[in-house]
Amino acid sequence: MFYDGYQEIALDPNSFLINNMDKVDQGDHFEIGICVRNLSNAVTDSIDFKFSMINKSNNQENLVTRTYKMINALDTIHVNFNKILLESPGEYNFVGEANYNKRFRENYYFNNILKKSFEIKGDKSNPLLNIYFDGVHIMDGDIVSPKPEILVTLKDDNNLLPITDPTLFEVKLDTGRNQIQEIPMSSPQIKFIPASSTNNEAKIMYYPTLKEGEYTLYVQGKDATGNKSGVNPMSVKFKVIEKQSVSNVLNYPNPFSTSTQFIFTLTGEELPDIMSISILTLTGKVVKEITKDQLGPLRIGVNRTEYKWDGTDEFGAKLANGVYLYKVNVRKGNGNIFDNYGLGKIDSSFKDGYGKMVILR
Numbered sequence: 001m002f003y004d005g006y007q008e009i010a011l012d013p014n015s016f017l018i019n020n021m022d023k024v025d026q027g028d029h030f031e032i033g034i035c036v037r038n039l040s041n042a043v044t045d046s047i048d049f050k051f052s053m054i055n056k057s058n059n060q061e062n063l064v065t066r067t068y069k070m071i072n073a074l075d076t077i078h079v080n081f082n083k084i085l086l087e088s089p090g091e092y093n094f095v096g097e098a099n100y101n102k103r104f105r106e107n108y109y110f111n112n113i114l115k116k117s118f119e120i121k122g123d124k125s126n127p128l129l130n131i132y133f134d135g136v137h138i139m140d141g142d143i144v145s146p147k148p149e150i151l152v153t154l155k156d157d158n159n160l161l162p163i164t165d166p167t168l169f170e171v172k173l174d175t176g177r178n179q180i181q182e183i184p185m186s187s188p189q190i191k192f193i194p195a196s197s198t199n200n201e202a203k204i205m206y207y208p209t210l211k212e213g214e215y216t217l218y219v220q221g222k223d224a225t226g227n228k229s230g231v232n233p234m235s236v237k238f239k240v241i242e243k244q245s246v247s248n249v250l251n252y253p254n255p256f257s258t259s260t261q262f263i264f265t266l267t268g269e270e271l272p273d274i275m276s277i278s279i280l281t282l283t284g285k286v287v288k289e290i291t292k293d294q295l296g297p298l299r300i301g302v303n304r305t306e307y308k309w310d311g312t313d314e315f316g317a318k319l320a321n322g323v324y325l326y327k328v329n330v331r332k333g334n335g336n337i338f339d340n341y342g343l344g345k346i347d348s349s350f351k352d353g354y355g356k357m358v359i360l361r
Contacts, residue, residue: 006040006104006105006106006107007038007040007042007043007044007045007104007105007106008038008039008040008106008107008108009036009037009038009039009040009044009047009071009098009099009106009112010036010037010039010108010111010112011034011035011036011037011096011098011111011112011113011114012034012035012036012037012076013034013035013114015035015037015076016033016034016035016076016078017033017034017035018031018032018033018034018080019032019033019116021118022117022118022119023118023119023121024085024118024119024120024121025085025120025121025123025158025160026085026086026087026089026120026121026122026123026158026160026161026225027084027085027086027123027158027160027161027224027225028084028085028160029082029083029084029085030082030083030084030085030094030118031080031081031082032080032081032082032094032096032114032116033078033079033080033081034078034079034096034114035076035077035078035079036068036071036076036077036078036079036098037071037074037075037076038071038072038073038074038075038076039074040073040074041073041074042073043070043071043072043073044070044071044104045070045103045104046067046068046069046070046103047067047068047069047070047071047077047098047099047103048065048066048067048068048098048099048100048101048103049065049066049067049068049079049096049097049098049099049100050062050064050065050095050096050097050100050101051063051064051065051066051081051094051095051096052094052095052096052097053087053092053093053094053095054092054093054095055087055088055090055091055092056090056091056092061087063081063083064081065100066079079096079098081096084160085120086161087120088120088122089119089120089121089122090119090120091117091118091119092117092118092119092120093115093116093117094114094115094116094117094118095113095114095115095116096113096114097112097113097114098112098113099112100112122225123158123161123223123225123227124227125156125157125158125227126223126227126228126229126230127154127155127156127163127221127222127223127227127229128153128154128155128156128229129152129153129154129219129220129221129229129230129234130152130153130155131150131151131152131217131219131234131236132150132151132152132153133148133149133150133236133238133301134148134149134299134300134301135149135151135299136299138236138238138301140236140237140238141237141238141239142238142239142301142302143238143239143240143241143265143266143267143300143301143302144238144239144240144300144301145240145268145269145300145301146209146210146211146212146240146242146268146269147207147208147209147210147269148207148208148210148300149205149206149207150205150206150207150208150217151203151204151205151206152169152171152203152204152206152219152221153201153202153203154168154169154195154201154202154203154221154223154229155195155200155201155202156195156200156201156223156224156227157200158200158223158224158225159197159198159199159200161200161223161224161225162194162195162196162197162200162202162224163194163195163200163201163202163223163224164194164195164202164224165194165224166185166190166192166194166204167185168202168221168222168223168224169185169192169202169204169219169220169221170182170218170219170220170221170233171183171185171190171204171206171217171218171219172217172218172219172233173208173215173216173217173218174215174216174217174218175213175215176213176214176215176216177213180218183206183208185204189206189207189208190204190205190206190207191204191205191207192204193205202221210240211240211242212240212241212242213239213240214237214238214239214240215237215238215239215240216235216236216237216238217235217236217238218233218234218235219233219234219235220232220233220234241267241268242267242268242269243267243268244267244268244269244270244332245266245267245268246264246265246266246267246272246275246328246330247264247265247267248263248264248265248302249262249263249264249326249328249355250262250263250264250355251263251309251326251355251357254357254358255357255358255359255360256311256357256358256359256360257311257359257360257361258310258311259308259309259310259311260308260309260311260357261304261305261307261308261309262277262290262295262304262305262307262309262326263302263303263304263305264302264303264328265301265302265303266298266299266300266301266303267300268300269300270332271298271299271300272292272298272330272331272332273331273332274292274329274330274331274332275292275295275298275328275329275330275331276289276290276291276292276328276329277289277290277295277326277327277328277329278290278326278327278329279309279324279325279326279357280324280325280326280327281324281325282322282323282324282325284325287313287314287319287324288309288312288313288314289314290307290309294307295307311359311361318361319359320359321359321360321361322358322359323356323357323358324356324357324358324359325354325355325356325357326354326355326356326357327354327355328355
């Protein structure tokens with residue numbers, strides 16, 4: 001009868017060791033690997049391994065326990081562990097312990113323990129928040145549709161921690177009557193689009209139905225580690241006018257020598273189906289017709305046309321210096337004409353659908 005003695009294992013970092021940096025970004029992968037060697041002449045039992053993390057306050061988090069196969073006499077196995085580090089920034093000790101529950105008896109246990117000190121570096125950068133109404137940035141006090149599409153984007157430069165939680169957004173709407181409404185992310189007016197690992201930009205689409213009046217929208221956003229987009233929420237003031245109208249129509253610059261653009265304000269819920277600008281002489285002769293397609297994309301609120309009129313007629317010939325009229329033609333498909341709704345002093349030069357411009361070369 002032969003006696004083989006106790007089973008005896010030890011961690012052997014000289015044979016195999018995977019060890020990443022001493023400093024790891026929050027959200028990055030922590031990976032460690034080690035060789036476990038059977039020092040005895042007997043086959044071991046299955047080996048239970050425990051992985052833990054201990055913070056600076058000596059609080060221990062038991063990450064996971066795993067059972068590995070038996071090791072033949074004088075043979076080895078490799079043990080690997082990896083984890084995405086979402087813990088708070090600070091200093092930690094990683095501990096790996098083989099045969100932690102003493103499934104089999106050994107002469108020595110001190111050589112079953114691996115310790116690794118490292119630091120989790122915190123993400124201190126603020127995410128970038130943007131607000132768009134129907135696809136554009138607006139100025140405080142601008143006019144928007146009663147049913148706008150409000151897009152809020154939140155972009156973070158840390159792609160390791162994508163923004164996938166809608167509760168990281170906070171949306172409030174001040175109706176101007178001392179009533180601030182908090183819009184829950186579960187509202188049917190909200191659509192959440194999570195960020196991806198390649199483009200850490202989360203979005204919410206907000207589709208309110210608004211009455212005529214003045215409003216203020218407040219939006220706050222946080223990244224996955226809790227960094228706010230700003231100390232205070234971003235705010236945008238805007239107006240809603242329900243009446244279908246076109247107003248504040250002018251050309252800029254005026255007078256002009258080479259080209260001029262048209263600026264006007266549209267109010268109401270719907271865009272016109274038909275819109276054109278006719279250029280006329282003082283005697284009423286139409287010398288140029290600018291179509292809706294030429295004007296470019298329209299929106300509820302202040303518009304500045306992409307189109308620049310160069311002072312030529314329908315045949316491309318330059319018009320003579322002098323004063324000309326322009327007439328705005330706006331209709332819906334049902335034939336209703338948009339009203340000329342006065343929004344300010346700027347309308348004093350635009351009456352009954354006509355304005356004046358000067359060509360001065």
